[in-house]
Structures are given as structure tokens and as C-alpha cells.
Amino acid sequence: MVETQLRRRGIRDQRVLSALVRIPREEFVPAESRVEAYIDGPIGIGWGQTISQPYMTALMAELLELKGTETVLEVGTGCGYHAAVLGVLAARVISVEIISRLVEMARGNLRRTGWGHNVVVLQADGSTGYAECAPYDAISVAAGAPDIPPALLEQLNDPGLLVIPVGDRLDQELRVISKRDGRMEDRVATQCRFVPLRGGEGWK
Ligand code: SAH
Numbered sequence: 001m002v003e004t005q006l007r008r009r010g011i012r013d014q015r016v017l018s019a020l021v022r023i024p025r026e027e028f029v030p031a032e033s034r035v036e037a038y039i040d041g042p043i044g045i046g047w048g049q050t051i052s053q054p055y056m057t058a059l060m061a062e063l064l065e066l067k068g069t070e071t072v073l074e075v076g077t078g079c080g081y082h083a084a085v086l087g088v089l090a091a092r093v094i095s096v097e098i099i100s101r102l103v104e105m106a107r108g109n110l111r112r113t114g115w116g117h118n119v120v121v122l123q124a125d126g127s128t129g130y131a132e133c134a135p136y137d138a139i140s141v142a143a144g145a146p147d148i149p150p151a152l153l154e155q156l157n158d159p160g161l162l163v164i165p166v167g168d169r170l171d172q173e174l175r176v177i178s179k180r181d182g183r184m185e186d187r188v189a190t191q192c193r194f195v196p197l198r199g200g201e202g203w204k
Pocket of ligand 1: 052080102142143
């Protein structure tokens with residue numbers, strides 16, 4: 001997976017590549033999907049949700065340029081795999097998930113595998129961020145938003161980086177917003193397809 005899906009497609013950050021080598025992805029997918037854990041695409045995890053394609057997880061992590069000292073907000077924990085990756089790359093991860101059964105699943109996966117010591121999973125509508133633990137040096141949104149929620153920009157530290165899929169319900173652009181010296185820069189990293197962001201600033 002790391003060689004053919006990640007390195008060959010341009011993922012270069014050694015810390016990201018080694019995180020994806022070390023974290024057992026098969027432990028985060030449903031038992032019946034274990035044999036497919038390393039395929040080049042998303043996999044269903046129940047409740048209409050997915051674990052993202054490995055390349056997308058790696059790309060989003062790389063775009064956040066994490067060095068190991070950061071506090072990160074993840075919106076959309078799902079099964080907890082991406083949260084585990086962020087936990088290896090940063091100092092502390094706050095991951096919020098709107099579906100309570102997935103909160104339990106993610107907590108269970110992180111506890112069982114031992115990869116969640118610096119990851120806190122909370123049940124909340126993350127479309128308005130999670131103000132209690134702000135500011136965040138990096139924010140990673142794993143569901144497609146109709147627009148960039150203003151609360152996420154407010155909760156982003158300066159300097160800080162936000163990655164978020166923005167577009168319609170089916171197709172989005174993965175946007176990277178950089179805040180530095182009080183100024184915002186916005187660019188498109190790639191086209192993508194995520195499950196819809198729900199909640200107050202998401203799809204109704
Ligand atoms: N991070 C996951 C991908 C999860 S899929 C991985 O490891 O690959 C996106 C998740 O976002 C789903 O579990 C969905 O329930 C959740 N979600 C959607 N809208 C949300 C919201 N407003 N707040 C928090 N989580 C949300």
C-alpha cells in the first residue's frame with residue numbers, strides 16, 4: 001500500500017509514510033472487511049459511513065505539515081484510523097464524531113490497538129468545530145462541506161493549516177487554508193469525494 005498507493009503518487013513526508021506503515025489498518029475496519037483493509041479505496045464501516053482511501057488519509061496528513069508539537073482537531077472520526085495517524089504525527093488530537101455508535105467504535109479501536117494515547121474522541125457536531133479546546137494548529141475535516149464553516153477559521157491558530165473538502169454532495173475540492181500573520185491563503189490540492197458533512201454548518 002505504502003509503495004504503490006502512496007509513494008508512487010507523490011506522498012513524500014517520511015513521518016506520514018511511516019505512520020501508515022505502523023498503524024494496523026485492518027484493526028479499524030469491520031471484521032468482514034479485514035481482507036480488503038489495504039485496497040486502494042474507501043471501505044464501508046456501517047451507518048452509511050466509510051474509512052477513507054489510504055491515499056486521501058496520507059495526502060491530508062501531509063498537507064497539514066505536522067512536526068509533532070501541534071494540537072489538531074479532526075472533524076469526522078469514523079472508525080478512528082485517521083485520528084490514530086494524526087496522533088502519531090502531532091502532540092494531541094481532538095477528534096469529534098456526530099454518530100454516537102461510531103464514537104464508541106473509534107474509542108474501542110484506538111484502545112484495543114494502543115494507538116490512541118494522545119487522541120480524545122468526542123461526540124459532537126464538528127461542523128462548528130469544537131470551541132472548548134481551540135485554538136488548533138491544524139484542522140482536518142473528513143466529510144464534504146457545502147462551504148468553509150466560519151467557526152473552523154476562527155478556531156484555527158495563527159500560524160495554522162486547515163484541510164477540508166468543499167463542494168456539492170457528491171464531488172468536492174480538497175481545499176487547504178493557511179492562516180499566517182493574520183492573513184488567509186486558500187488553495188485547491190485535488191478533487192475528491194467524501195461523505196457529506198452533517199450538522200449546523202453542513203448539509204441539512
Ligand atoms: N476519519 C475517517 C473517515 C470518516 S468518514 C477515517 O479514519 O478514514 C466521515 C465521518 O464524518 C463519518 O463518520 C460521519 O459520521 C462524520 N461526520 C459527518 N458530519 C459530521 C459532523 N458535523 N460532525 C462530526 N462528524 C461528522
